[in-house]
Amino acid sequence: MIKLIGVGTGLALGFAVAFGSFGQMVIVALFALIGWAVSKFFAGEVNLAPYVQGRRRSTQ
Numbered sequence: 001m002i003k004l005i006g007v008g009t010g011l012a013l014g015f016a017v018a019f020g021s022f023g024q025m026v027i028v029a030l031f032a033l034i035g036w037a038v039s040k041f042f043a044g045e046v047n048l049a050p051y052v053q054g055r056r057r058s059t060q
Contacts, residue, residue: 009032016025040046 012028012032013025016028037046041048
């Protein structure tokens with residue numbers, strides 16, 4: 001499955017370069033990276049809790 005995703009991403013980036021400019025390829029790569037990160041989050045492979053929760057102060 002990982003190889004299929006890699007091939008699809010490479011194909012999309014290749015088309016972006018072939019039919020567009022370098023800037024358009026960077027935009028496609030950025031959205032591919034965002035999609036990868038979102039899929040890792042929903043698969044439970046990334047824990048964002050330490051970054052989302054604020055610092056807890058001890059109350060005495």
